[in-house]
Amino acid sequence: MKDFPYTESKDTRSGFGAGLLELGRTNPNVVALCADLTGSLKMDAFQKEFPERFFQVGIAEANMIGLAAGMTIGGKIPFTGTFANFSTGRVYDQIRQSVAYSGKNVKICASHAGLTLGEDGATHQILEDVGMMKMLPHMTVINPCDFNQTKAATMAIADFEGPVYLRFGRPVVPNFTPADQKFEIGKALMLNEGTDVTILATGHLVWKSILAGKILAEKGINAEIINIHTIKPLDARAILESVRKTGCVVTAEEHQYHGGLGESVARILSQELPTPQEFVAVQDTFGESGTPDQLMEKYGLTEQAIVAAVEKVISRKKQ
Template sequence: MNLQDFNPTEEKDTRSGFGAGLAELGKRDDRVVALCADLIGSLKMNAFADTYPDRFFQAGVAEANMIGMAAGLTIGGKIPYTGTFANFSTGRVYDQIRQSVAYSKKNVKICASHAGLTLGEDGATHQILEDIGLMRMLPNMCVINPCDYYQTYNATLAINEWDGPVYLRFGRPKWPMFTTKDQPFVIGKAWKINDGQDVTIIATGHMVWYAILAAKELENQGVTCDILNMHTIKPIDRDAILDSVSKTKCVVTAEEHNIHGGLGDAVAQVLSQNFPAPQEYIAVNDSFGESGKPKDLLKKYGLDVSDIVRASKKVLERK
């Protein structure tokens, strides 16, 4: 597909993709159970909860207990999906996830909405920017951050087939839909969106759309980009990174996350050990967020399309 052909007309929130995926799973697999910590509407879990009341558990505002219950439900063959905001899915329950899920290697799917700055007006208490790092550091944990509605839908289905703990991160705002329902989602396999020669842009989550917009602008200025949608941050697609960067010799990473511990560091780890190359980070520069409109916040914190364009030109000069 030509880059200039990416002109989505419809927008939907990624959390709704999760909700639709969960409802579909309820139909397909009776091992699937779901738990939610008083955020059924926000997580779009209504359809599952209403259709499969015997397999849905309202945990209340008691996230630690919810994670423990989910771990226990795997004993007896269930595949539990937990739902709450990303902050309460990770930082609040880190030790519960560490011991009862990751170390115990239980087949729990931790599904987290409202991740990152695009949570918007609720502000920094809820805008976790550290969750990818927290989850990446846990042995046995798979970390996925899909980019739009259908990719979140497909990721929700795909993680059901993955035997082990998964952290599935998505968000609140309506966002352009540029993947399709029938597009395969393979855990650990990046989606190569565009072939270019000059710069590799590796993006995850909402930032993938901004990477496409930035690459379009760069193309108009005569700079062509490889774009990798790195929806799976762990296990990361090492081959896709090396194939691309060995060609372009430089990379920009883009994520709605702190500069520490996220996608950028995961990519840097692969490159530094195999093919050292100049890298620019599009990420929040080690700060908390604040209240505001999602796109205004992305702009203020250096995650705008123009920031990706600027970083791409800068990294080109560093080759």
């Protein structure tokens, strides 16, 4: 199992803030809109340096999406910012009609996604957002794994023409990807080559999958681990090439198993290469209040859960 050293842990929302600030300095068409959560979204540095390109809309998320859509007509590249729950569930109609249907170049940037929002509880956590957004025609869906990758993704989507949903989080996680990486939308990243099982992970579950890979290696199981940072468009070629080699797959995500990465992978496999698959995801339930670690443990989003899923899917392969 390949080693993945890291020197620090950072929150992915800070990667978004760093990327947005750098975009402000290099791309004069980039503007930012926030729904009363500037500090939480780490947009304050952009606001301070570019006050004339920052728009605080208050607790009016639907208006924020409408404003952003309108700004694209004048050639601006708007980045909207609020919690993932409010970025999607609260404003789905506006996104569908004014952004996706209209093909507007709006970047919907969503922090505090999934269970790891933590103590704010189920009303603020969202575990359905990837499914909601990937079903919209023309929408690109990106879920990076650490600070460096979130910064790189933030900068990359400014050069991409079309609506994008960029999902990131609140907790600090190991920062292990290269600082100088080139982010390619729709291109899966091979993290560890293996022969016994394919682990396809996204977001915070990428690091958990690396930890699981080390445990599996000690058990004599050689796991191929792939970072699926772009859920739509999905890198079907990379997935199929890996699964043809390993013969079974585990998907890992901080999302409902309905509508998430796992279902997208299952669709590809059912059409091209029927394969045993196990899902590490939230099992059709809402979250609750608790620390991020407590919630990840309770809802089965840990390296131990990934190991158990691998052992189960390998047993199915051998039947």
